Amino acid sequence: MDLNTVEVIDVPTRRADVWPLGPDDAVLAGGTWLFSEPQVHLRRLVDITALGWPPITLDDSGIELAATCTIQQVSTLSAELPTLRGDWTAAPLLHQCCTALLASFKVWRTATVGGNICLSFPAGAMISLAAALDGIVTIWRADGSEYQLPITDFVTGSATNVLATGDVLRAVHLPAEALRATTAFRKLAPSPLGRSGIVVIGRLDDPADGGRCAVSITAATVRPYVFEFPGVPDHAALRAAHATIPDDAWTVDAHGDPDWRRGVSLVLAGQICAELR
Incomplete structure (x- = not known):
């Protein structure tokens, strides 16, 4: 247009x-x-x-995705990581999250990580990825300073975030500890190529990294919710954590009723925990 x-x-x-x-x-x-x-x-x-920002930077600390990195480049990295970093077992999750974005292959080649995050829509695919992998965003300010904060603090609601006028998202960092984890992914949408109504991701860290388990819920909620456990939780612990999501945090749109999102996200989270055990 x-x-x-x-x-x-x-x-x-x-x-x-x-x-x-x-x-x-x-x-x-x-x-x-x-x-x-x-x-x-x-x-x-x-x-x-x-x-001139490098779209992807790999080092021992993890992955930095520039705000100008495209969705296609993130998806391609998913296939390349087993050769580049064989211990980063969360590699498949990068492509899986790309598929949660309602977009054709032509859009994938142009749409960027930064744009997806800064729009802060509930179904933001790169928000799902960053939330599941402890993503930290870097923001430039007009005065030449910068600051960092977790993606879970960056997104504050449906299409809202902490950016002030003049702020520019520079990058998102995915730490190596999270990339070494085992992951499980579930996505539901009203149609096969439709916008995601629910995205639930589980992550079980390597024992050498503490063995922590994190379960994230996005798309179903207006901002990311991530629940952390010392190990894979039983159903009672999972249900108790899920129940802390406020009633007004469930997304209201044409892609799924809040009650459906609430109930089905818990079912998917249970499936994920069973897969990670």
């Missing part, structure tokens, strides 16, 4: 040139959502793709 109110497109090549950013400006990376519907308030686009 043409954004016929936009008057300027800036393409910074240095960090300092990204700012100033105001309420009439939008940061552009993939733009798959930005160009999907009218944005009548916008007057300027700031294209950050020329900043």
